[in-house]
Amino acid sequence: MAAADWGGKADHLAGERATAQFDVDGMKVAWAGSRHAVEVADRMACLVASDPVFRKDTRTMLSRKELFKDTLKKAAHAWKRTVELHLTEEEANLLRLYIDQPGYVDLHWVMFVPAIKGQGTEEQQKKWLTMAYKFQIIGTYAQTELGHGSNVQGLETTATFDPSTDEFIMHSPTLTSSKWWPGGLGKTSTHAVVYARLITEGKDYGIHGFIMQLRSLDDHSPLPGITIGDIGGKFGSGAYNSMDNGVMRLDHVRIPRDQMLMRLAQVTREGKYVHSDVPKQLLYGTMVYVRQTIVADASRALSRAVCIAVRYGAIRKQFGSKAGGPETQVLNYKTQQSRLFPFLASAYAFRFVGQWLKWLYTDVTQKLESKDFSTLPEAHACTAGLKSVTTSATADAIEECQKLCGGHGYLNSSGLPELFAVNLPACTYEGDNVVLLLQVARFLMKTVSQVASGKQPVGTTAYMGNIQHLMQCKSVVNTVEDWLNPAAIKEVFEARALRMAVNCAQNISKAPSQEEGFSELSPDLVEAAVAHVQLIIVTKFIEKLQEDILGHGVKEQLQKLCGIYALHLIHKHLGDFLSTGCVTARQGSLANERLGKLYAQVRPNAVALVDAFDYTDHYLGSALGRYDGDVYSALYKEAWKDPLNETVVPDGYQEHLRPLLKQQLKLSRL
Ligand SMILES: CCCCCCCC/C=C\C/C=C/C(=O)SCCNC(=O)CCNC(=O)[C@H](O)C(C)(C)COP(=O)(O)OP(=O)(O)OC[C@H]1O[C@@H](n2cnc3c(N)ncnc32)[C@H](O)[C@@H]1OP(=O)(O)O
Numbered sequence: 001m002a003a004a005d006w007g008g009k010a011d012h013l014a015g016e017r018a019t020a021q022f023d024v025d026g027m028k029v030a031w032a033g034s035r036h037a038v039e040v041a042d043r044m045a046c047l048v049a050s051d052p053v054f055r056k057d058t059r060t061m062l063s064r065k066e067l068f069k070d071t072l073k074k075a076a077h078a079w080k081r082t083v084e085l086h087l088t089e090e091e092a093n094l095l096r097l098y099i100d101q102p103g104y105v106d107l108h109w110v111m112f113v114p115a116i117k118g119q120g121t122e123e124q125q126k127k128w129l130t131m132a133y134k135f136q137i138i139g140t141y142a143q144t145e146l147g148h149g150s151n152v153q154g155l156e157t158t159a160t161f162d163p164s165t166d167e168f169i170m171h172s173p174t175l176t177s178s179k180w181w182p183g184g185l186g187k188t189s190t191h192a193v194v195y196a197r198l199i200t201e202g203k204d205y206g207i208h209g210f211i212m213q214l215r216s217l218d219d220h221s222p223l224p225g226i227t228i229g230d231i232g233g234k235f236g237s238g239a240y241n242s243m244d245n246g247v248m249r250l251d252h253v254r255i256p257r258d259q260m261l262m263r264l265a266q267v268t269r270e271g272k273y274v275h276s277d278v279p280k281q282l283l284y285g286t287m288v289y290v291r292q293t294i295v296a297d298a299s300r301a302l303s304r305a306v307c308i309a310v311r312y313g314a315i316r317k318q319f320g321s322k323a324g325g326p327e328t329q330v331l332n333y334k335t336q337q338s339r340l341f342p343f344l345a346s347a348y349a350f351r352f353v354g355q356w357l358k359w360l361y362t363d364v365t366q367k368l369e370s371k372d373f374s375t376l377p378e379a380h381a382c383t384a385g386l387k388s389v390t391t392s393a394t395a396d397a398i399e400e401c402q403k404l405c406g407g408h409g410y411l412n413s414s415g416l417p418e419l420f421a422v423n424l425p426a427c428t429y430e431g432d433n434v435v436l437l438l439q440v441a442r443f444l445m446k447t448v449s450q451v452a453s454g455k456q457p458v459g460t461t462a463y464m465g466n467i468q469h470l471m472q473c474k475s476v477v478n479t480v481e482d483w484l485n486p487a488a489i490k491e492v493f494e495a496r497a498l499r500m501a502v503n504c505a506q507n508i509s510k511a512p513s514q515e516e517g518f519s520e521l522s523p524d525l526v527e528a529a530v531a532h533v534q535l536i537i538v539t540k541f542i543e544k545l546q547e548d549i550l551g552h553g554v555k556e557q558l559q560k561l562c563g564i565y566a567l568h569l570i571h572k573h574l575g576d577f578l579s580t581g582c583v584t585a586r587q588g589s590l591a592n593e594r595l596g597k598l599y600a601q602v603r604p605n606a607v608a609l610v611d612a613f614d615y616t617d618h619y620l621g622s623a624l625g626r627y628d629g630d631v632y633s634a635l636y637k638e639a640w641k642d643p644l645n646e647t648v649v650p651d652g653y654q655e656h657l658r659p660l661l662k663q664q665l666k667l668s669r670l
């Protein structure tokens with residue numbers, strides 16, 4: 001599909017494509033998940049790429065106001081096309097994705113609607129979702145405040161029930177209780193699910209969700225008692241500045257009682273608080289849902305950066321042979337390969353674990369519907385941990401891809417600065433990554449203690465049940481080839497994760513209290529959580545390879561990428577593997593040797609492996625990552641679009657530059 005977008009011009013990467021040893025079409029299916037997924041993604045990507053309203057090549061040059069207006073225009077146009085073309089939900093989601101511009105619609109669909117679905121009664125869903133699905137109202141998710149984000153239980157906004165009028169009084173008692181950050185709140189949303197402390201009969205029952213109308217549906221002005229605005233410019237040009245993240249203060253705003261989301265708990269007409277027989281953690285259900293989707297976003301962002309860096313690396317040449325022969329493609333430098341190919345492997349690894357996580361989430365949701373809450377803690381740990389590990393790795397990798405592209409990677413036209421700026425906050429939103437890893441660690445400590453008391457763990461912690469073996473086993477690896485064995489790889493990851501968790505548990509037990517021990521050991525706990533999450537990613541990649549994978553050479557390439565993903569982690573975290581006695585220094589060296597061989601095997605396939613992501617030039621938005629590899633013409637062309645080049649002599653010359661030059665000239669003549 002990218003070829004269609006490319007329109008048959010010279011393919012500077014043809015030589016690279018000719019060396020591929022696998023069926024790229026088959027790989028597209030493996031990446032997308034099914035033939036259907038490839039086809040629908042293609043259709044939506046082309047729809048966006050061919051529509052001039054969705055152009056984004058000058059986005060980083062727009063002022064904040066222009067950018068915001070452009071986002072409103074794109075969102076309205078996308079909705080118009082959705083209705084005109086009768087797009088399915090799947091197609092509409094992809095359309096939004098390929099437009100590639102954060103905006104209020106993301107919060108509406110990804111958080112407002114799911115929050116009502118998860119926490120509203122059937123009646124509430126019927127009323128509010130009917131309007132939300134037709135865009136008669138626009139919603140956001142207003143949880144975070146100026147004073148508290150991570151500590152949800154510390155939120156200060158109050159919802160006090162007034163039985164005399166059957167209403168809640170929504171109020172921001174302090175400056176720090178101002179809602180702060182919700183996307184779309186600043187200028188667009190007409191409604192929000194607002195999280196506030198529920199107070200009835202003089203008692204504080206903690207945080208609950210409430211549906212509030214914020215703005216008039218006639219003229220969009222804020223309703224009485226509501227002060228609302230945008231929180232200001234954010235990191236980078238373009239990027240997340242298209243989103244109107246907002247601030248809101250409430251001054252005794254009254255809403256009807258039935259606008260409290262009442263699936264988990266209710267307040268009766270008399271003001272009695274009644275809690276349903278469901279775990280109170282379901283209040284956090286929307287966050288679990290979104291964290292799961294963020295893992296898929298991370299793999300997409302990472303694959304875009306890798307696609308740019310690989311294609312550019314094949315075009316860019318520096319230095320030649322001593323005899324004055326042709327210059328070397330920078331992708332041929334072993335240092336480039338050892339920096340870049342682990343990202344290529346990670347993109348695939350995150351993609352597959354994201355597909356698995358989606359399955360897990362669906363499975364847990366079905367169980368919750370039949371009142372089986374047993375898998376909720378694991379779902380929380382998996383979504384929190386995978387969101388954390390994949391977004392942190394992705395942000396770091398995008399930054400490194402900029403460096404891998406040298407100076408040109410620093411230009412906005414490379415697409416990398418904006419990609420970095422848009423994805424960096426994923427390390428913070430939907431839960432700060434360290435805070436989330438501590439949640440995983442808490443889950444692991446509980447599991448270790450359950451194992452100690454003879455309970456058999458299940459799901460992603462099932463390996464902990466093999467404690468006798470994993471605490472004392474020695475890796476069987478003896479040769480470089482032994483590191484090709486998935487069982488050998490899995491064993492060392494399991495042993496490392498378990499030993500790190502058990503070490504933490506033992507050290508916590510020596511502390512004066514569990515709480516003090518947890519706090520003192522929190523840096524180690526975070527590392528133990530990362531080890532556990534990396535094990536999940538490695539395991540899911542290995543399991544993916546056991547599936548039927550069609551297409552010549554596709555499985556072989558994925559086996560190599562799986563090897564690179566696992567072995568680069570062993571190399572990177574060798575300290576963990578050595579200190580827990582899972583591998584010896586010699587085995588670590590063998591892993592590194594194997595890694596070098598795998599990089600060499602992937603090299604002829606590198607461009608084809610990023611082609612399999614199937615991105616249009618529009619979506620990639622990069623002069624360096626173009627499908628046809630015509631990088632230099634594209635960079636040259638992009639430069640002239642800059643507003644500075646609208647005039648040959650710059651604005652300000654007469655005012656500042658000319659007088660300065662004249663003055664200096666005069667002085668030199670004295
Ligand atoms: C195509 C376009 C794509 C667009 C994509 C758009 C994406 C959207 C982009 C941006 C939007 C961003 C939105 C936001 O950021 S919304 C705000 C998000 N905020 C957070 O994530 C806050 C993070 N904090 C928390 O989640 C919690 O407060 C906490 C988990 C850190 C602590 O909770 P708390 O109740 O105070 O503490 P405990 O640690 O005591 O936990 C109690 C108990 O509950 C369990 N638990 C915690 N969370 C969950 C959960 N989510 N699900 C299930 N269970 C949970 C926890 O494990 C404890 O259990 P116990 O040990 O058995 O007691």
Ligand SMILES: Cc1cc2nc3c(=O)[nH]c(=O)nc-3n(C[C@H](O)[C@H](O)[C@H](O)COP(=O)(O)OP(=O)(O)OC[C@H]3O[C@@H](n4cnc5c(N)ncnc54)[C@H](O)[C@@H]3O)c2cc1C
Pocket residue numbers: 107141142143144147148149150151180181182183240245425428429430431432433434435438
């Ligand atoms: C782009 C963007 C969009 C957002 N959109 C929304 C939205 O739509 N709706 C919404 O409600 N919110 C939104 N948020 C807010 C977001 O959810 C919070 O910023 C996030 O949950 C982190 O909370 P915080 O900002 O309070 O960070 P803090 O908790 O103040 O974190 C500061 C530092 O303290 C550390 N820290 C905090 N607690 C602990 C602890 N217990 N142990 C160890 N270290 C700790 C963190 O690791 C971090 O390094 C958005 C944020 C961003 C950046």
